[in-house]
Amino acid sequence: MRIAAGVDVGSTQTKAVIVGEDGGIRMLGYALVDTGANVQRAAENGFLAACRESGVEPEGVGYVVGTGYGRYKITFGNTQMTEISCHARGAHYLFPSTRTVIDMGGQDSKAISVGEHGEVLDFVMNDKCAAGTGRFLANAAEVLGIGLEEIGPLSLRARHPVKITTVCTVFVESDILSYLAQGKKPEDVLGGVHLAIARRTVSLARRVPIEPGITMTGGVSRNTGMVRALEEVLGAKMQVSQQAHFAGALGAGLFAIEKMGESFESGIWRASNATPRG
Amino acid sequence: MGETQASEYRGDIHRQQRDLMLRWYQRLEESAHGGPPAVSLMISGNCVELLEAFGAVPLYPEVNALQLAIRHQSLDPILAAEELGYAADNCAYVKADIGALVKGITPTGTELPVPKLVLCNFVGCNTYVKWFEHAAEFQNAPLAMLDVPFLRTAEPRAEDVAYIVCQLKEIVKQLEELTGRRFDYDRFREAVRCSARVEEAWSRIKHLARRTPTPFDAYFDAITLMGPLYVYRGSPEGVEFFELALRELQEKAERGEGIYDQERFRVVMEGPPPYPFFRTFRDMFAAWKATAVASTYSTVGGLWEFGFRHDPDHPFESLAMHMLAHNVTNRNYLQRYDQIRRYVEEWDADAVVIHFVKSCRLFSAGQGDMRGYFTQQLGVPTLYVESDLEDPRYFSEAQIRNRMDAFFEALEHARSTGTLHRGVAAIRHAPGGEIAPAASDRLKILQ
Numbered sequence: 001m002r003i004a005a006g007v008d009v010g011s012t013q014t015k016a017v018i019v020g021e022d023g024g025i026r027m028l029g030y031a032l033v034d035t036g037a038n039v040q041r042a043a044e045n046g047f048l049a050a051c052r053e054s055g056v057e058p059e060g061v062g063y064v065v066g067t068g069y070g071r072y073k074i075t076f077g078n079t080q081m082t083e084i085s086c087h088a089r090g091a092h093y094l095f096p097s098t099r100t101v102i103d104m105g106g107q108d109s110k111a112i113s114v115g116e117h118g119e120v121l122d123f124v125m126n127d128k129c130a131a132g133t134g135r136f137l138a139n140a141a142e143v144l145g146i147g148l149e150e151i152g153p154l155s156l157r158a159r160h161p162v163k164i165t166t167v168c169t170v171f172v173e174s175d176i177l178s179y180l181a182q183g184k185k186p187e188d189v190l191g192g193v194h195l196a197i198a199r200r201t202v203s204l205a206r207r208v209p210i211e212p213g214i215t216m217t218g219g220v221s222r223n224t225g226m227v228r229a230l231e232e233v234l235g236a237k238m239q240v241s242q243q244a245h246f247a248g249a250l251g252a253g254l255f256a257i258e259k260m261g262e263s264f265e266s267g268i269w270r271a272s273n274a275t276p277r278g
Numbered sequence: 279m280g281e282t283q284a285s286e287y288r289g290d291i292h293r294q295q296r297d298l299m300l301r302w303y304q305r306l307e308e309s310a311h312g313g314p315p316a317v318s319l320m321i322s323g324n325c326v327e328l329l330e331a332f333g334a335v336p337l338y339p340e341v342n343a344l345q346l347a348i349r350h351q352s353l354d355p356i357l358a359a360e361e362l363g364y365a366a367d368n369c370a371y372v373k374a375d376i377g378a379l380v381k382g383i384t385p386t387g388t389e390l391p392v393p394k395l396v397l398c399n400f401v402g403c404n405t406y407v408k409w410f411e412h413a414a415e416f417q418n419a420p421l422a423m424l425d426v427p428f429l430r431t432a433e434p435r436a437e438d439v440a441y442i443v444c445q446l447k448e449i450v451k452q453l454e455e456l457t458g459r460r461f462d463y464d465r466f467r468e469a470v471r472c473s474a475r476v477e478e479a480w481s482r483i484k485h486l487a488r489r490t491p492t493p494f495d496a497y498f499d500a501i502t503l504m505g506p507l508y509v510y511r512g513s514p515e516g517v518e519f520f521e522l523a524l525r526e527l528q529e530k531a532e533r534g535e536g537i538y539d540q541e542r543f544r545v546v547m548e549g550p551p552p553y554p555f556f557r558t559f560r561d562m563f564a565a566w567k568a569t570a571v572a573s574t575y576s577t578v579g580g581l582w583e584f585g586f587r588h589d590p591d592h593p594f595e596s597l598a599m600h601m602l603a604h605n606v607t608n609r610n611y612l613q614r615y616d617q618i619r620r621y622v623e624e625w626d627a628d629a630v631v632i633h634f635v636k637s638c639r640l641f642s643a644g645q646g647d648m649r650g651y652f653t654q655q656l657g658v659p660t661l662y663v664e665s666d667l668e669d670p671r672y673f674s675e676a677q678i679r680n681r682m683d684a685f686f687e688a689l690e691h692a693r694s695t696g697t698l699h700r701g702v703a704a705i706r707h708a709p710g711g712e713i714a715p716a717a718s719d720r721l722k723i724l725q
């Protein structure tokens with residue numbers, strides 16, 4: 001079996017996926033670690049954890065493609081590709097009918113128009129500002145004193161979602177506080193926050209434009225409230241996989257298998273090259 | 279993605295360009311000490327020929343601003359202007375210029391004169407009006423407004439031409455009074471004649487970029503040539519420089535020399551560059567061996583590659599025509615679409631790259647729709663990136679590089695599957711088999 005890996009070093013989390021080819025292509029295992037301050041270490045830890053999950057030796061991995069913002073910091077990677085190409089490819093693997101990818105991560109949200117083989121036809125991304133990204137949600141959760149995992153489910157209970165007018169990640173705080181002061185329920189506030197982001201993301205996505213076969217990827221896809229809010233604004237159902245969070249790393253792994261070709265002799269991983277521990 | 283190659287061509291023209299620009303700053307310094315009179319002017323559709331007739335030196339605040347930015351000196355003056363009360367989203371050129379005036383900063387450290395006249399040739403961008411009002415106030419210099427109506431129709435109307443000619447003649451009188459020099463009509467015609475020769479050479483240079491590979495980058499290298507184009511257009515030095523540049527680039531083209539060992543992508547650029555990160559931005563294209571074959575920004579001062587020339591037999595009228603119709607800033611938006619489309623078709627491009635400038639309303643308003651027009655209606659891959667032309671705070675390298683890499687990854691993939699088209703073939707034909715009509719045909723303007 002030919003084995004390759006994709007490592008997606010994002011702004012908050014690092015994801016790694018091990019992919020094997022043996023007639024067909026399979027995802028052998030995956031892992032997630034916090035990126036933290038040491039990007040290189042995070043990439044290594046993610047990769048090693050994914051190897052353990054898959055039961056393969058790190059030395060047995062023939063080719064590694066790095067993606068995400070930290071991709072150039074991955075010392076054991078053979079090559080790098082952008083997460084735009086990787087998310088498109090990963091989403092297409094998870095759902096071959098994918099024609100539009102909506103990816104929401106910690107710092108970025110993007111919409112990608114995908115061809116029938118998982119290739120990128122067009123894409124748009126949010127600009128420098130963090131409005132409409134995972135960071136906006138994280139801030140809201142913090143102000144409300146509610147865990148990030150809970151805000152999605154709680155927002156689903158909103159009966160009268162409030163109107164959040166700001167798209168600024170910093171100013172949303174004062175909006176939230178003033179709603180709470182008016183006695184609004186946390187779920188209604190959260191319902192409003194989720195809808196505000198969904199509207200912003202969908203108006204961004206409409207520029208690609210949106211074709212049926214919409215797949216959501218990225219860390220925020222685990223937030224059920226966000227998925228619902230997006231579907232409401234889109235007026236359409238989305239495909240969300242259990243592994244949606246790993247779509248970028250998975251895509252990188254698929255590219256790695258492809259690029260590896262028949263050339264694999266020994267893996268690129270050398271324990272001696274690893275960042276000193278301690 | 280391969281190794282980043284050196285993307286610059288360094289020939290005689292680069293040395294001469296630098297000398298010419300340094301000489302310009304020297305002349306400005308002389309002007310500050312009783313030398314030739316200086317007159318402030320805007321770049322868009324500028325009427326530098328009129329100044330030549332008086333032996334006056336043009337003082338271009340835009341050139342000063344961009345020189346500050348490219349030398350990584352723009353943030354201090356911008357902050358100084360913000361302290362004065364200019365808002366975060368004011369045009370950063372204005373802030374850099376006003377801040378530099380207030381703090382006495384100049385790009386080369388040489389002194390700049392107080393202009394005899396601040397001549398606001400209002401061509402296309404309405405920020406100019408307020409900018410020059412402020413500049414006149416801060417320098418305690420007289421201000422004149424040269425009001426150029428927007429181009430509403432394909433061809434300018436006779437009344438518009440007459441309106442401008444009349445204003446130009448008034449300015450001649452004002453300049454006579456302010457400089458104490460007589461207007462020399464023969465010298466004026468001579469300047470217009472020089473301009474026509476420079477424009478011919480410049481236009482031919484632009485057309486060299488239609489070859490594959492293009493011998494120069496029609497965005498990054500064209501910008502290098504733009505300084506002399508605006509300062510020296512109406513002078514024999516300008517003629518000499520541009521005819522030399524043409525020869526040099528022509529020889530390069532004949533040798534089949536491009537910018538890289540292999541030219542992989544040909545793009546059309548829209549929007550001004552991020553001057554504070556000029557090099558970094560250029561390297562992002564070099565990493566993919568992508569070259570600009572045409573750019574709208576290089577037509578701000580004048581659009582000559584489609585045939586227009588100044589005319590020494592009708593000097594005033596040709597100045598008016600230039601200001602009205604033959605520069606990108608005064609043309610309507612859909613004409614800009616058509617200009618870019620012509621570049622894609624006739625300059626054999628694969629794609630369009632739009633650099634959105636946060637603080638520039640003139641260039642940036644509507645660029646989101648422009649992207650939609652090219653990708654969705656014409657089927658031309660179009661990338662959109664954002665930063666600023668002057669303010670370094672808006673450039674986020676990782677994000678821009680990411681978009682750039684993703685874009686070229688997609689183009690590379692499309693090429694490998696035979697779905698990337700170039701030139702006329704890049705423009706998707708309408709479903710009925712007809713070619714999509716020109717965008718500006720849509721515009722219905724009441725006369």
Ligand code: SF4
Nearest residue numbers: 369403405638639640
């Ligand atoms: S707004 Fe744009 S065109 Fe107008 S002066 Fe500023 S940079 Fe120039």
